[in-house]
Amino acid sequence: MELVEAIILAVLAASTPLLIAATGELVTERSGVLNLGVEGMMIVGAACGFAGAWLTGSIFIGALFGIVAGTMMSLIFALMALGLAVNQVATGLALTILGVGLSGLIGAGFVGERITPAVHLSIPGLTDIPLVGRVLFGEDGFVYFSIALVIGVWWFLYRTRAGLILRACGDNHVSAHALGYPVLRIRTLAVMFGGACAGLAGAYLPLAYTPFFIPGMTAGRGWIALALVVFSSWRPGRLVVGAYLFGAVTILQLHAQGWGIGIPSQFMSALPYLATIIVLVLLSRARSGGSTAPATLGTVFVPDR
Amino acid sequence: MQLVLERRAERSGTIALVSPLIAIGLTIVTMVILFAILGKNPLLALHAYFIAPLTDGYSLQEIAVKATPLVMIAIGLSLCYLANAWNIGAEGQFLIGAVAGSWIAVKTQGTDAGAWVLPAMLVLAAAAGALYALIPAICKVKFGASEILTSLMLVYVADLFLDYLVRGPWRDPHGFNFPTTAEFDPVATVPLLIEGGRLHLGSIIALLVVAAAAILLARTIKGFEIRVVGAAPRAARFGGFNANQLIILTFAVSGALAGLAGIIEVAGPVGHLQPGISPGYGFTAIIVAFLGRLNPLGILIAGLFLALTFIGGEQAQIAMKIPLDVTKVFQGILLFYVLACDSLILYRFKLVSSNRQVPRGVG
Numbered sequence: 001m002e003l004v005e006a007i008i009l010a011v012l013a014a015s016t017p018l019l020i021a022a023t024g025e026l027v028t029e030r031s032g033v034l035n036l037g038v039e040g041m042m043i044v045g046a047a048c049g050f051a052g053a054w055l056t057g058s059i060f061i062g063a064l065f066g067i068v069a070g071t072m073m074s075l076i077f078a079l080m081a082l083g084l085a086v087n088q089v090a091t092g093l094a095l096t097i098l099g100v101g102l103s104g105l106i107g108a109g110f111v112g113e114r115i116t117p118a119v120h121l122s123i124p125g126l127t128d129i130p131l132v133g134r135v136l137f138g139e140d141g142f143v144y145f146s147i148a149l150v151i152g153v154w155w156f157l158y159r160t161r162a163g164l165i166l167r168a169c170g171d172n173h174v175s176a177h178a179l180g181y182p183v184l185r186i187r188t189l190a191v192m193f194g195g196a197c198a199g200l201a202g203a204y205l206p207l208a209y210t211p212f213f214i215p216g217m218t219a220g221r222g223w224i225a226l227a228l229v230v231f232s233s234w235r236p237g238r239l240v241v242g243a244y245l246f247g248a249v250t251i252l253q254l255h256a257q258g259w260g261i262g263i264p265s266q267f268m269s270a271l272p273y274l275a276t277i278i279v280l281v282l283l284s285r286a287r288s289g290g291s292t293a294p295a296t297l298g299t300v301f302v303p304d305r
Numbered sequence: 306m307q308l309v310l311e312r313r314a315e316r317s318g319t320i321a322l323v324s325p326l327i328a329i330g331l332t333i334v335t336m337v338i339l340f341a342i343l344g345k346n347p348l349l350a351l352h353a354y355f356i357a358p359l360t361d362g363y364s365l366q367e368i369a370v371k372a373t374p375l376v377m378i379a380i381g382l383s384l385c386y387l388a389n390a391w392n393i394g395a396e397g398q399f400l401i402g403a404v405a406g407s408w409i410a411v412k413t414q415g416t417d418a419g420a421w422v423l424p425a426m427l428v429l430a431a432a433a434g435a436l437y438a439l440i441p442a443i444c445k446v447k448f449g450a451s452e453i454l455t456s457l458m459l460v461y462v463a464d465l466f467l468d469y470l471v472r473g474p475w476r477d478p479h480g481f482n483f484p485t486t487a488e489f490d491p492v493a494t495v496p497l498l499i500e501g502g503r504l505h506l507g508s509i510i511a512l513l514v515v516a517a518a519a520i521l522l523a524r525t526i527k528g529f530e531i532r533v534v535g536a537a538p539r540a541a542r543f544g545g546f547n548a549n550q551l552i553i554l555t556f557a558v559s560g561a562l563a564g565l566a567g568i569i570e571v572a573g574p575v576g577h578l579q580p581g582i583s584p585g586y587g588f589t590a591i592i593v594a595f596l597g598r599l600n601p602l603g604i605l606i607a608g609l610f611l612a613l614t615f616i617g618g619e620q621a622q623i624a625m626k627i628p629l630d631v632t633k634v635f636q637g638i639l640l641f642y643v644l645a646c647d648s649l650i651l652y653r654f655k656l657v658s659s660n661r662q663v664p665r666g667v668g
Contacts, residue, residue: 036453080641084648085310089391089453090595091644097588098637104630220461227454266469273458277444284449302310302652 007251008135012143013209015247017042017201019146021225022232022239023153024197029229030157031190032170032183033081034298036092039222040099041073041195042202047107049203050213054110059118062207063142063200070199071192073099078191082184085300096222103215110213118142118208140208142200147240149197154236166190170294173301183301198222220273227276231283233292242279249275310652317650324646325596325607331646332639339634345625353624354617354635364620366503368612370574373511374399374566374583376608378590380518381559383599387522389535390552394441394456395563396587397463398434402564403571404467405433407578410493411475411486422492426568434564435557437463442556446549452556460587468580475578485579495573507569512605514562519601531555563587584615585633592640595647611636 021038028035048069053062073095080091118140121127126137157163166186168176173183201221206213224246232238253268333351340347358364378395385392406426413422441456468484477487498504522528534541534548541548566586571578593611597603618632 076641080645083308084645085652086644086648091641093393093591094637094640094644097592097640098634101630101633101635101637105628105634108628108630220458223454223457227451227458230451230454264469264473266465266472270462270465273461276458277440277450277455280450280455281444281448284444284451285447302312 005134007255009139010251010254011244011247012135012139013247014250015243016143016146017204017209017221018225018228018246019240019243020142020149020204021198021201021222022228022243023146023150023236024194024201025225026229026232026234026236026239027153027157027166028190028194029297030170030234030294031166031187032173032294032296032299032301033187033191034088034092035074035077035081035095035191035194036089036226037073037077037095037099038194038198038225039218039220040096041070041198042099042222043103043216043218044073044099044106045070045199045202046205046217047103047110047213048199050110050115050206051106053115053207054113059115059207062115063203066199066203066207067196068199070195070197070202072195073199074191074195077195078188082187082191085302087300088298100216107213107215111215112212114212115207117211142204142208150236150240157236167294170296173296173299177301177303183303198225201225224272224276227280231279233283234294246272246275309655309657310648311655313651313653320646320649321598324649325598325603325643328596328639328642328646329610331642332635335638336635339631340627343627343631345627350621350625350627353621353627355613357620357624358613358616363503364616366499367616368609369508370503370505371612371615372608373507374570374586375590375593375611376511376605377514377566377569378559378563378587379593379597379604379608380514380601381562382590382594383597383601383604384518384531385555385559386594387535387599388531388548388551388555389538390442390445390555391453392438392441392456392556392559393453393591394438394459394587395559395590396583396585397456397460398437398560398563399567399570399583399587400460400463400467401437402430402434402567403578403582404463404470405564406430406568407475407486407571410489410572411578413493414487414490418490418492420492422490423495423572426493426572427565430564430568431561432564434567435561437564438556438560439553442553446552452552464580467578471579477577483579486577488577489572493572494576495569503574505569505573507573510565510569515601515605522601527554589636592636592643595640596643
């Protein structure tokens, strides 16, 4: 029983950064912008988050540093892709290349340092309930925040007028513009939200997942988050399922190594990446009838004033 | 006041030519600021980066050696990008090429295999790179799966596979437990062009690739198809060009070139298979392709320039203790400026006061 509990806790921890980053990207893509720079924003968020927490001794301020760093990165993207109408695919790649360099530069001085990781919730009585207590009432703050974030985004997209307008920008920017909505401003805000989430997701890694920073610690999670948005058909509810599935695959490979299965560890480590490819293929195939992606996703929009 | 883009009636040819130069200029200005923030003398740093490597023969050879994989990969990527196919996984195709070619080198080690070894390694590496690139291409064409994400995921898979081989079955028994194969035999090594130097046959191969791509794009129907499918997909459909077929073709060619670059790097400058054989060549080649304006000759020049930043970065680290990651930041910033300047080819920037409404007909 303790093993089951440990596995569930580990899966939740591994899923949380994916869920946060993917939720942000979902909002960005729903507004019609494809930001492939998630990995770059995440890795800068990780370096800045660790730097912030190490300098101030506060996990909360570290998380804020990560959010600000991710947002700043996303502003560079917005300036390029929205302001200058540059190809979004190329700009997103540039953001990742820049982010990997910046993160190495910022984080260089912090390699080998350790911090006290984010504390886990502890409510006497509730947390002590066998089996479900630790899982429901014993997580770190990021886990609860990620759930609240998805619910908030769902409510925003489907239950508010602003969410409707944002979706309209993604589905038909020409009509949204003709109705008088400031498409580029709305998209900029959506890109910034995506950046803030990616930065926070990156910061989660050194602040809660491991108590130290190593270069390249995001290890492709930003790209997996992008694949998760496709997996979810751009719906927040399915995003939760997808993120936890991927978290489970990640943990499966760690535990399989521990159980001494005779498969080389590198093959197990390749599992999440292979799973991503398989999922993308199966989904795209199932959806060949009609795409559920926002209709103007990734296309340049230059308003005619 | 508000910055507004206005579409030009036609592409500006002048700006298309000078935009890479503007981008390099802006990048250098940004780097000066970055050096100052890092507390380094910007002038000395610029000298270490861009001038010092050009002043001695060893560094010049080293630049050509570094440019070789960059140019080969970027030529392949440019064909993909021209055809509007987004191969982002050249790094993985590079690694798989290195692995496949090394297989022959490892298996023939210590036997007196003949001169066929190196050619066989090159062919196998190119084939493996092409096959590896065909995975995302086929997933795209058959199932509509994003080639960007699948080709990228395969980079991590290739990296882990290489890691497994050099730590497991292929590890050099006399290698003091380091994850590496034994040094390749002379017959499995790319010959040097200058006795005792660094320049090797691979650089000649890269030049041939550039020439072949220039001829393909300028003089053949296939080259014309590639350019039309990318620039005007609708026109291409009316013309009866098969976009899916071109995705397969350009991915296969770019995978083959990346795989070839991989084995040339391993059998040339490195001399054995080990993790970390690529300082991100596959990703830097994306910058080379764009900086070179997806044009073979432009890519050759851009490849040499990016190679200069690698060598300059190493020299700046030794001479001024400037962190190596500055090179990656430099390359990232350069790509941003290149893309931003490209915007000037299609649009004119205008500052207008935000409350002014200009009535316009249907554009």
